[in-house]
Amino acid sequence: MRTIQDSRSRSRLWFVAALVALLALVAAACGEDDDGTPDAPAATDTGAESTDSEEAPEPETTEAPEVPEPDEPETTEAPEPETTEAPDEPEPQEPAEPSGEPVRIGILFSNSGPAGLFGPPTSNIAEFIEEDINAAGGINGRPVETYLADDATDPAVGRQAMEQLIDSDNVDVVLGTHSSATRQAAKPLAEDANVLYIYAALYEGGECSSVMFNTGEVPSQQLAPVIPWMMEQTGGQTWFLLGNDYVWPRRSFEWARQYIEAAGGEVVGEEYVPLGTQDFSSVAQIIAGSGADLIFPALVGGDAIAFETQAVDFGIGQDAIPRLANIYEENVLGAMGPAVTAGMRVTLGYFKEVDSALNNAFVGRYFERFGADAPPHMTFSSHIYDAALLYAAAANAAGTTDTAAVAAAMEGLSMTTPTGDISITGSRHLAQPIYVAEIQADGSQLIVQSFASVEPDETCDPA
Amino acid sequence: MDALTLELLNGVSLFAILAIVALGLGIVFGLMGVINLAHGEFVMLGAYVAYVVHTVGLNHWLSVPLAAVVLFVLGVVIEVGLIRRIHRQPELTILATFGLSVCLRQIAELVFSKDFQSVPNPVPGATRAFGVLFPTYRYLLIAIAAVIVAATLLAFTRSRFGLVVRAIVADRDLAESAGIRTGMTNLCAFGVGAATAGIAGALVAPLGAVEPQAGLAYLPGAFLVVIVGGYNRLWGVAVGALAVAAVQTGVIHFYDAVWAQIASLALAVLVLQFRRPTPAGAVA
Numbered sequence A: 001m002r003t004i005q006d007s008r009s010r011s012r013l014w015f016v017a018a019l020v021a022l023l024a025l026v027a028a029a030c031g032e033d034d035d036g037t038p039d040a041p042a043a044t045d046t047g048a049e050s051t052d053s054e055e056a057p058e059p060e061t062t063e064a065p066e067v068p069e070p071d072e073p074e075t076t077e078a079p080e081p082e083t084t085e086a087p088d089e090p091e092p093q094e095p096a097e098p099s100g101e102p103v104r105i106g107i108l109f110s111n112s113g114p115a116g117l118f119g120p121p122t123s124n125i126a127e128f129i130e131e132d133i134n135a136a137g138g139i140n141g142r143p144v145e146t147y148l149a150d151d152a153t154d155p156a157v158g159r160q161a162m163e164q165l166i167d168s169d170n171v172d173v174v175l176g177t178h179s180s181a182t183r184q185a186a187k188p189l190a191e192d193a194n195v196l197y198i199y200a201a202l203y204e205g206g207e208c209s210s211v212m213f214n215t216g217e218v219p220s221q222q223l224a225p226v227i228p229w230m231m232e233q234t235g236g237q238t239w240f241l242l243g244n245d246y247v248w249p250r251r252s253f254e255w256a257r258q259y260i261e262a263a264g265g266e267v268v269g270e271e272y273v274p275l276g277t278q279d280f281s282s283v284a285q286i287i288a289g290s291g292a293d294l295i296f297p298a299l300v301g302g303d304a305i306a307f308e309t310q311a312v313d314f315g316i317g318q319d320a321i322p323r324l325a326n327i328y329e330e331n332v333l334g335a336m337g338p339a340v341t342a343g344m345r346v347t348l349g350y351f352k353e354v355d356s357a358l359n360n361a362f363v364g365r366y367f368e369r370f371g372a373d374a375p376p377h378m379t380f381s382s383h384i385y386d387a388a389l390l391y392a393a394a395a396n397a398a399g400t401t402d403t404a405a406v407a408a409a410m411e412g413l414s415m416t417t418p419t420g421d422i423s424i425t426g427s428r429h430l431a432q433p434i435y436v437a438e439i440q441a442d443g444s445q446l447i448v449q450s451f452a453s454v455e456p457d458e459t460c461d462p463a
Numbered sequence B: 001m002d003a004l005t006l007e008l009l010n011g012v013s014l015f016a017i018l019a020i021v022a023l024g025l026g027i028v029f030g031l032m033g034v035i036n037l038a039h040g041e042f043v044m045l046g047a048y049v050a051y052v053v054h055t056v057g058l059n060h061w062l063s064v065p066l067a068a069v070v071l072f073v074l075g076v077v078i079e080v081g082l083i084r085r086i087h088r089q090p091e092l093t094i095l096a097t098f099g100l101s102v103c104l105r106q107i108a109e110l111v112f113s114k115d116f117q118s119v120p121n122p123v124p125g126a127t128r129a130f131g132v133l134f135p136t137y138r139y140l141l142i143a144i145a146a147v148i149v150a151a152t153l154l155a156f157t158r159s160r161f162g163l164v165v166r167a168i169v170a171d172r173d174l175a176e177s178a179g180i181r182t183g184m185t186n187l188c189a190f191g192v193g194a195a196t197a198g199i200a201g202a203l204v205a206p207l208g209a210v211e212p213q214a215g216l217a218y219l220p221g222a223f224l225v226v227i228v229g230g231y232n233r234l235w236g237v238a239v240g241a242l243a244v245a246a247v248q249t250g251v252i253h254f255y256d257a258v259w260a261q262i263a264s265l266a267l268a269v270l271v272l273q274f275r276r277p278t279p280a281g282a283v284a
Helices: A004-030 A114-135 A155-168 A180-193 A219-223 A226-234 A247-262 A281-290 A301-313 A330-336 A357-370 A379-398 A403-410 B002-031 B039-055 B060-086 B090-112 B136-158 B160-170 B172-177 B182-207 B214-229 B236-254 B257-274
Strands: A103-109 A144-150 A173-177 A196-199 A212-214 A238-244 A266-273 A294-298 A345-348 A414-417 A420-424 A430-439 A445-454 B126-129 B132-135
Touching: A103 A114, A103 A155, A103 A379, A114 A144, A114 A357, A114 A379, A144 A155, A155 A173, A155 A180, A173 A180, A173 A379, A180 A196, A196 A379, A196 A403, A219 A226, A219 A247, A219 A345, A219 A430, A226 A247, A226 A294, A226 A430, A226 A445, A238 A247, A238 A281, A247 A266, A247 A294, A266 A281, A266 B257, A281 A301, A281 B002, A281 B236, A294 A301, A301 A330, A301 B136, A301 B182, A379 A403, A379 A414, A379 A420, A420 A445, B002 B039, B002 B132, B002 B136, B002 B182, B002 B214, B002 B236, B039 B060, B039 B090, B039 B182, B039 B214, B060 B090, B060 B182, B090 B214, B126 B136, B132 B136, B136 B160, B136 B182, B136 B236, B160 B172, B160 B182, B172 B182, B214 B236, B214 B257, B236 B257
Parallel strands: A103 A144, A103 A173, A173 A196, A196 A212, A238 A266, A238 A294
Antiparallel strands: A345 A430, A414 A420, A420 A430, A430 A445, B126 B132
16 A cells, blocks of 8 residues: 555656656757758667668678679669660760679668658669669779668767668768768768768758768858849848758858848848747747848748748748748648748759759659659759769779779869759869759749859868 | 737647647646657647548548547557556656657658648638737637637546546555546546547647657657646646746747747746645645
8 A cells, every 4th residue: 555655756756757758858859960851859760771672781791791793783784775865974984894893882861760751762862873873884893882871860870870881881982961960970980981971961061071072052052142133033132030940050041141231131030949849920920020021941841831831821921921941842842732832932952843954864764763753853862863973983083992092083073963063172062053943833843043053162171 | 019919829829739739648647647758649640630631631620529539549559558557667658658659650651651741721811809810720729729628627627537537646556445447547548648639639730740750849848738737637737838838938029939948948847846746636
């Protein structure tokens, strides 16, 4: 028989336990994560493995007892007819059948957790990376293999995934599309192992390391040409900046403020909300009271959807105050629905609607292969594809996969991909086209403006 | 003046959302003492019920009772299969419900994919009242949440079922020896808790994204409300929601949303520091 005292101290204990759990959750929900993806305690699916073909994942460290190589030409010898005319040509290498020990390309990406919805297009594209590079003769005559590792949108898991790629899969290069938090956690491993690490996601800028190249869009590229254009198009002068509270929106807004003021505009409000915010009523009132002509929302995932759907009912929808967004992508826009999004403008380095022969063929092949309702190819997967082609071209030029030699060959490299004309800058970033899409009444994206070869405002000189 | 009215309405609507979302946790955690880390996933599943109702072309309001039924059944299954076996050991309920939350998220992902979905607002636009324009849906949400919270509170304080629950909360062993079937009561209480979470999910669905991860964002807020309001008494949910809504709205108005979040967490810490131990059994 318990006494009242017992049950009280027991309840106490539960309370402490609950509070600890709560704080842990909150910390996880509003902690780290630094780029265009939300984070939260992730459904851990620690997986680091699974290339697109089933034979690849080999847990053991020594690579000797590999399945006999000849089985990945299976991909090569089932060539889509369009491979010949559409993609790449990283190097005008005579397409001799690649042979020998494969060059291993690791891809670190988010396939589960809050940013997990960006995963499927990237794993689809991994298939094209193998196919296209091998069809063009491979790297220094060797075939390429891709190794995928999932960071579960969690930096700690990302670090383990990087370890798996480097130590178990023995990759020659890691291509990354994941949060900045994961990049910070995984980078030291690449540096220690001297493995080339090409971070291809759009991010806040400022990364500089001897083993790294950063080929995603940085705020200076997404904003410098587009902010003056936006003001000219709409006649708006005053801006409201609304972002999630972490490094990427904050850095984006620092740049935005600079370009707005340079164009003669004014920032009349700047607000940050925690990741996972669901109620925007008070924020909506602040925006309505600010008198802003334009809104620059740097909100991610569910927060973006909550804000935009609620904003309409508070009378500050797109039709009242036009938006210029730098992360709203198809999935998020689709969930908001065309009634909310029609007229919004989005600035990114790639849309599947880019109208070039190369891109049309590539996108056509994508949907033909993966189905008309496949998760659409988008800026993250496109930048991973480009990063792989850049790596292949550099390694071919260097004649080796040695990290320092390939890194030296990377600098100044240019090529034309479905994204457009791209080239690696001296700051180890990517000069690339920037596109502005306007959302149509049916929810589709129409590219209304493009800027060729936009230079990133970055400096980097790794010792 | 108008700005103040609007801010008050914002506060009331936030209060309604918090109260309806936390109500189920108030029953399951506050009364039964089960630390249910899967509560957010119950809310998420309720939102998916609204999404399915929308997809098959039915009226949105139908999703409110439907979510209650679906989640009640799910709650009963979970109580029988899981909670019943461990509910006297808080450490185990934390682990088990955490695992459950991961499973429910993954199942939602398998069934509905990772994509963001949404439920269109059934009553778009704003209504003019008290001299200001305020979203119509929020007025309805406030009204419905008030009715459901009040009805639940009454059921737990005025009905025989409520009396039995209170007896069990006061002293489970004594209640059992007095012939109360605690097992059946736990089953009902957990089912009702899950059902109200489902209702909450269906109600908030048109205000944001419907996605497998959505529950994660609701869980901390719900715990915050229950902790601030005080456990062992269900009306604590209303008090807690009111306090958190007032702090949130006030701090956002005068400072910003980041400080608002910090302030509401600080509120929970303060409340825990200064709360006098509630006499066991002082329910409602």
